[in-house]
Amino acid sequence: MxxxxxxxxxxxxxxxxxxxxxxxxxxxxxxxxxxxxxxxxxxxxxxxxDLAARSLAGARAFTIGVLLDNPSPNYTMKIVTGAYQACRKHGYHLLLENLESARNDIAEQAADMLRNARIDGFVLTPPITDCEPVLAVLEAQGIPYVRIAPTSFQGRSPALAIDDCSAASELARHFWGLGHRRFGLVTGPPEHGAAGTRRAGFKAQIAELGGSIVAEEYGGFQFETGIGAGLTLLAREDRPSAIFAMNDDSAAGVMSAAAQLGLRVPGDVAVAGFDDSWIAQSVWPNLTTIYQPITELAFEATELLIERGSSEQGNGVRLLDYRLIERGSTVAP
Amino acid sequence: MxxxxxxxxxxxxxxxxxxxxxxxxxxxxxxxxxxxxxxxxxxxxxxxxDLAARSLAGARAFTIGVLLDNPSPNYTMKIVTGAYQACRKHGYHLLLENLESARNDIAEQAADMLRNARIDGFVLTPPITDCEPVLAVLEAQGIPYVRIAPTSFQGRSPALAIDDCSAASELARHFWGLGHRRFGLVTGPPEHGAAGTRRAGFKAQIAELGGSIVAEEYGGFQFETGIGAGLTLLAREDRPSAIFAMNDDSAAGVMSAAAQLGLRVPGDVAVAGFDDSWIAQSVWPNLTTIYQPITELAFEATELLIERGSSEQGNGVRLLDYRLIERGSTVAP
DNA sequence: ACCACCTCTGACATCGCTGTCAAGACTGCG
DNA sequence: CGCAGTCTTGACAGCGATGTCAGAGGTGGT
Missing domain, CATH: 1.10.260.40 (lambda repressor-like DNA-binding domains)
Structure with missing residues (x-):
């Protein structure tokens, strides 16, 4: 060589x-x-x-870890892409680490993982971002971490997020502007903090405008469960004219439910999702949704970790911009 | 520490x-x-x-690279997952590398990448798997590589794949068994070798059985282009009763086209895809398709690279099993 | 009993870089 | 001009493993 x-x-x-x-x-x-x-x-x-030599000789490991536990390949891939770009830019290695936050031994999983490699810092993604035992383990070892979209333990670490609340409000105003007054909600997993924030933001805005939330159904962030929620909501006598699902997958499920019931989207019912994930453009009509800069969130989080020290910033939440994406699934009732 | x-x-x-x-x-x-x-x-x-020390002192780098150039997050994520598992198992690092095989400077991109890191071997994924300049660069540097689903330069390296031809045949027999006789085809990108193999396998089987291919339209592996192909095929006077698209994304596009034309799937037209990617279960009705063990392909490819030497095998293609997945999108005409 | 020839084990230099520490080069001030 | 204090540079010893090579111990043939 x-x-x-x-x-x-x-x-x-x-x-x-x-x-x-x-x-x-x-x-x-x-x-x-x-x-x-x-x-x-x-x-x-x-x-x-040479990375190997640098990390052997020096204090830094030149490796950033990303903690993952999200079933959606879309979301995960975007996170990985962003983190990877930041590592690339600074000549760092990227280490992917899958934890199962639902299991009881989550703290042990985290500790195990730390035993195996030297890592300069971690990016935590939802739902691990709100998983206290993991935070505790990292802090005990003195390893810095940055969280993406946390809803608990604010101020405990630097964090990156979008303003889920005002994004949901904007979506509510979009519906309102089209003339919708009666709404259905498809909720996310209870442990997913951001989903709760979206729901609250939407409801608050609708309440302020004077509209009504006809019903809420559990959508669980997945296509299948979204179908179930959609079927229930759309079979009601007082059928809502518009449905907001907390992510795109479940929104696509609602659209599928509408098709099964012989209802047309957006003619009979308008539907909107959240994320602007890949599925939003893989259903017909394309889904109105909120674009979340997932890749950028991961990029910034990773870079924050790499450049930590050069500008010692506090544990605030840095908000990135979201964007309402109007597509074919929402029109006037 | x-x-x-x-x-x-x-x-x-x-x-x-x-x-x-x-x-x-x-x-x-x-x-x-x-x-x-x-x-x-x-x-x-x-x-x-300690990986850093081992790689510094020894001949091995304990790092495997994966060369990627696929727009589908599904596919990429599955590849990454498989490669990651193999690296994990053997205590290796995984390095992701994005190349753009469509650009002219592909050889230069590959050379650049090699300058930056010591890597023990590469896993090449489609379409890079058939990209000659990349193979040449790797060979010139004497770096071993394993290819996934190559269709050109057979025998030039070890490779992993499924039997696209017989998978497509099986799908053809599935349609035939349901009673379909007249078919539409939605093709893939011309540079994607495996797509061509699928098409050929399907056509050969239908010809042997005595059915007819009414028409072929370009579907480009994407949802949007799939819609276009679907609209054209389904507007024909001699509308086929069944459509086979070379991947799931374009098949989903066809289903969307059917919906736009007021045709029902599977009642008016049966549709099948290929890959069993995530979208296959995110459309309604769920898509009949061929399951490809993408994660396993990547896992095996990576492990082959890691264990290379311990059992010096030739440059054959190792075939893994595919599986026909019957779902709601195909019924008798 | 001797030598040649294995098999097994250890001492030590080395990989490419960074941390430590000391020395050299300047500066400003009395 | 001399001296303390700062800025700038270099020599050298590690980081934690592997590669090399030599030596110890055992075996078999003569």
Missing amino acids: NRVTISDVAKAAGVSMKSVSRVINREPNVSDKLRVKVQAAIDALGYVP | NRVTISDVAKAAGVSMKSVSRVINREPNVSDKLRVKVQAAIDALGYVP
């Missing part, structure tokens, strides 16, 4: 290995002259530091 | 570091007595070798 090493660069630049190391790591107290000289040698030789 | 190191184990077992190393790596010429003694110490201390 003809790899270029740090000592090749040092020789080429006529400086010590350590100086090259300083330039690479942007350490303070390096003169401009030296920096320029070294950088030129690095560029000329096409030097790329 | 209280990590247990190899010398802790050596001390505990009363042997040299090197002996511990031998046991870990299953090197030959180690007495049973020593092996047992060392293994006991390893277990007692919960020792896990």
Whole structure:
């Protein structure tokens, strides 16, 4: 292997290995002259530091872990993509780790995982993001973590999210503007905090406008359970003219239920979802929904972890923008 | 950090570091007595070798790369899951690498990627699996690779696949058994070799049985393009009674097209797809399709790479089992 | 009993980089 | 001009494993 090493660069630049190391790591107290000289040698030789050696020698592991426990390949893939891009950008490794937050031994799972690898920090995704035992284990080991879309233990770590509440409000106003007054709700899993926030935001806005929520049914974030919720809601005598499901999968289930009952979407019932996941454009008519920047959330979370220290920020929640996406599934009643 | 190191184990077992190393790596010429003694110490201390140190010191990098260029999150996620499991099992790192096989500089992309990391081997997924410049770059560097579902350059590397041809035949016989005689085909992207194999297998079987292919339309593996193909096929005067799309996404598009034309699936037209991807159960009626063990393909491919050498096998194609999944989208005409 | 030839084990250098520490080069001030 | 205090640089010892090579112990043939 003809790899270029740090000592090749040092020789080429006529400086010590350590100086090259300083330039690479942007350490303070390096003169401009030296920096320029070294950088030129690095560029000329096409030097790329060896991750294994860096992590062996130094304090950092150059690896970020992502804790996953989401059944939706869409969601997971977007998270992985974002985290991966951030790692790529900074020359880090990405480690995926699947935990099962529903099991009792979740703390043990987390501890096991830590035994196996050195990791600089973790990105926690829902529903692990709200899983206290995991937070406790990480804190006990002093490993930094960033959470995505947490709804519990605010301020316990840096976090990234969208404003689920006002997103749901905006969707409510969208329906209202079209002329809908009577609504059905398809709820998410109880442990999924953000789903509860969406529901509350929607209801609050509708109440403020003077509309009514005819009924709520459990949709469980899945297509199948969404069908069940849809069938129940749509069979009612006082059928709502519009249904808001807490994610796209269950919204697609509602649309399927409508088809089974011979009702047309959006003519007989308007439907909206949440996430703008892939399924939103794989049903007909395409689903009106809220776009969530999942990839960006993961990217930012990962970068926050990597650059931690360079700008010591607090444990606030950083909100990214969502966007209402109007598609064919919602029209005036 | 209280990590247990190899010398802790050596001390505990009363042997040299090197002996511990031998046991870990299953090197030959180690007495049973020593092996047992060392293994006991390893277990007692919960020792896990440090990947960074191993890869720095040794010839292996303990990292497997997966080359990806597939727009479907479903497919990609399943591949990643399988590869990840294999890496996990053997204590390897997994490196994801996105290439764009449609661009001209694909060889350069591949070369760039190799400059940045030491990697023991690559898993190539479609369509990169059939991308000659990439194969050439890997071979030039002497890096082993395993391909998933290749249709070109057979015998140039080990490969894993399912028998697309006979899977498509089976689907054809399924339709035939239900009483269908006149078929429409929704094709895949031209560069996707396996799609061509499916088509050929289906046509050959139908021809042998004496049925007719009314028409073929380009479906491009995507939902949107599937709608277009469906609209064209279903508007024909001699409308086929059954449609086979080369993947599930485009099949779902066909179903959507049927709905738009006021045709019912499966009453007016039966539809089948291929992959058993997530969308197959997210449409109504659920889609009849061929289950492909994508996760297993990736798992086996990765493991083949990791265990390479221990059993030097040739460049054959190893076939895994597919399975016809009958769901609601196909009934008798 | 001796030598050649295995099999098994250990000492030690080494992989590429960073942390530590000390020394050299400057600065400003009395 | 001298000295303390800062900024800048380099020498060197590790990080935790593996590769190499030499030596210890056993076996069989003569």
